[in-house]
Amino acid sequence: MSETLLDVQNLTMKFGGLIAIDDLSFSAKKDHITSIIGPNGAGKTTVFNCLTGFYKATAGSMYLSKNNNKMDLKKFSDFKVAQKAGVARTFQNIRLFPQMSVLENMMVAQHNKLMTASGFSILGLINSKSYLQKEKEAMEISKYWLDIIGLTNRADDNAGDLPYGDQRKLEIVRAMCIEPHLLCLDEPAAGLNAKESAELNKLLKFIKNDKKTGILLIEHDMSVVMGISDHVVVLNYGKKIFEGTAKQTKNSPEVIEAYLGTED
Amino acid sequence: MGKDLIQKSLKDSLFTGIIALALFGPIVGLRTVAKNEVLVVEPKWFIVLLIVAFCAIGRFFINIYSYKKEQRRGEPSSLGKAISNFLDEKGAQIAIAAIAFSIIFPFMPFADRYWMDIAIMMMTYIMLGWGLNIVIGLAGLLDLGYVAFYAVGAYSYALFAIHFGWSFWICLPIAGLFAGMFGILLGFPVLRLRGDYLAIVTLAFGEMIRILLLNWYELTKGPDGLTGIPRPSFFGLPFKRYPDEGVETFHTFFGLEYDPMQRIIFLYYLILVLALITNAFTIKIRRLPVGRAWEALREDEIACKSLGVNPRNTKLTAFAIGAMFGGFAGSFFATRQAFISPESFTFIESAIIVAIVVLGGMGSQTGVVLSTIFLIGLIEVFRDFESYRMVAFGGAMVLIMIFRPRGILAKRKPTITMGKHG
Structure with a gap:
């Protein structure tokens, strides 16, 4: 059994009178892929937005275990979740920097590290050796990840010019550049064909096994969910209706009911 | 058919x-x-x-x-494309040639007082365009009140120079600092605004500064303006025909005949150097993390946040640095004119600078130069036709927007390439 990475307790998010997430508790383990599934409007993306600081949760707690100490994610607002807690995310509709090159996208992801190295631009302006060294290291990291997704030869092209599937993969490895503890992926397989989906599975398994990064996954594509998830949380109307392994989920009557409705 | x-x-x-x-x-x-x-x-x-x-x-x-x-569609025949390809290939050589030309320009046979004045004016606009390019072109923050920083620079230079008698080289950084501080002052309230809303607030800010200058009579002399702003000296050597007792002037020190053009030529080189510093700084900072963060912020602020980029600091540095260069240009303007009044800092100035940046191609340094030459040059050529000047100005903008909708030079070069580092 591996240790718990993310512990969410009694998370509630209200928008006025609308309860988007209702008293949700679940946990995600390190070196696990935890999937959150559910019909449209079940509140999956809202969970992500709470976790990554885009929304402030109405109630509940979210703790991330990082090097044996627990960090309260509620303390961090928007960009600090990524900067301080090491929670990275991707978006349902891809959010790359389309007019910037693939490599630049990867470099922006390493901004905080490079910013410190550039002495808040002062050392960078005078071309200090230590900064150039750090910049080179960041290039190496970018190249490492681009090699993995096979985009090194397109590194200098605009990210917006890449095919859709490559943009998806680029967004994931860009998120990996911040060296996260937890990677939250919002429908990474949306719009991918079968071959691209299979490649995505491989990439996610690599991140889980070789990079020891916990993955939280929202997905509608069941071939992805069933193929790689270690743990599945099913939401409906903001409530958790089921939690278990992929196989258990597939056979759960509650889940089938939520997706297909009941027989009269 | x-x-x-x-x-x-x-x-x-x-x-x-x-x-x-x-x-x-x-x-x-x-x-x-x-x-x-x-x-x-x-x-x-x-x-x-x-x-x-x-x-x-x-x-x-x-x-x-x-x-x-x-x-005929399908054939790449557009003239603009040819120009931008040409500039891409020969960019470095053209830049060197342009700088060389600017250096020898004052000694050209045709460079009389009139041409020098135009050249100085164009150079000022180029510098302002380069400064604003940081805010609009790189960080993507549509700032319609840029002239405010130009005004702050000019007034802080003038006030320090008049009241404390400090020299140009001391007042220049102070003016830049003040303008930069005003940049941050503007930056804070507009952090959450984007696009049209940001444009309106910055526009209002520009007007506020102008109205403040107009009404704070004790400090700024209001509509009367500030007079007697010290002229710049050549590292302590003034440009005067009849120097005060015991003071060496530029022409006596170098053993030259007195010629009023000496001061003009000096001013020309001064603004040339200031503009080139702005350009070099921008080119350099664009390749640093902060510059890349500016561009990333322009592309997608939410993605920036998800990667841990601090949008507040990033925006504020863009505002502050852009404003600082506006302040430098303002102090040059003050020392050149020796007289400043709120009249010089109206909205139309902001609009012209924004037009220069946008028509040049957002973020393109060369584009700023080309569109300045085109727009300001056109205004000057049509000077004799008085009210038709603005018609020509507007016409030029419309033409550029028809043929080059994303600016004269729209192509963006990556700040870092794999090829270079392997």
Whole structure:
């Protein structure tokens, strides 16, 4: 059994009178892929937005275990979740920097590290050796990840010019550049064909096994969910209706009911 | 081609003619003339007819022509594309040639006082354009109140120079610092605003500064303006025909004849150096993490946040640095004019600088130079035609927007490439 990475307790998010997430508790383990599934409007993306600081949760707690100490994610607002807690995310509709090159996208992801190295631009302006060294290291990291997704030869092209599937993969490895503890992926397989989906599975398994990064996954594509998830949380109307392994989920009557409705 | 097209074009040109008639009929056709101390309307239908005919026939030919062009579509033939490709290939050589030309420019035979004044003015606009390019072109923050920082720089230079008698080289950084601080002051309230809303607030900020300068009489002398701003000296050597007792001047120190052009040439080189510093700084900082963060922020702020980039600090540095260069340019303006008043810092100045940046191609340093030469040059060429100047200015903008909708030089070069580092 591996240790718990993310512990969410009694998370509630209200928008006025609308309860988007209702008293949700679940946990995600390190070196696990935890999937959150559910019909449209079940509140999956809202969970992500709470976790990554885009929304402030109405109630509940979210703790991330990082090097044996627990960090309260509620303390961090928007960009600090990524900067301080090491929670990275991707978006349902891809959010790359389309007019910037693939490599630049990867470099922006390493901004905080490079910013410190550039002495808040002062050392960078005078071309200090230590900064150039750090910049080179960041290039190496970018190249490492681009090699993995096979985009090194397109590194200098605009990210917006890449095919859709490559943009998806680029967004994931860009998120990996911040060296996260937890990677939250919002429908990474949306719009991918079968071959691209299979490649995505491989990439996610690599991140889980070789990079020891916990993955939280929202997905509608069941071939992805069933193929790689270690743990599945099913939401409906903001409530958790089921939690278990992929196989258990597939056979759960509650889940089938939520997706297909009941027989009269 | 065929009947169909001609018929359509005829219909279209008829419609154009009607619009032209509706517009020009009352504006041009009906003229009031004073006759026997009474105003009488005197119709000028012939001129209206000429204008309407011109519009209609012009429209007809544009239709026919654009049809032909449609047939040729697919061939990369646009002139603008050729220019930008040429600039891409020979960019470095052209830049060196342009800088060399700017250096020898004052010694050209035709470079008289008039040309030097235009050159100085253009150089000031280029510098302002480069400064604003950081805010608009890189960080994507549409700032319509840039002239405020120009004003802050000019006034802080003037006040420090008049009241404390400090030299240009001390006041210049102070003016830049003040302008930068105002940049941050503007930056804070507009952090959450984007696009149109940001544009409106910055516009208001520009006006606020101008009105403040107009009304704070004790400090700024209001509409009277500040006079007697010290002229710059050549590292302590003043440009004066009759120096004060015991003070060495530029021409006595170098053993030259006194010539008022010496000061003008010095001012020219001063603004050239300031502008080139702005350019070099921008080119360099664009390749640093903060510069890349500016561009990333322009592309997608939410993605930036998800990667841990601090949008507040990033925006504020863009505002502050952009404003600082505006302040430098402002202090140059103050020392050159020796007189400043709020009149010089109206909204139209902001609009011209924004036009220079946008028409040049957002983020393109060379584009700023080209569009400055084009726009300011055009305004100068049409100086004798008085009220038609602005028509030409507007026409030029429309033309650029038709043929180069993303600016003269729209192509963006990556700040870092894999090829270079392997």
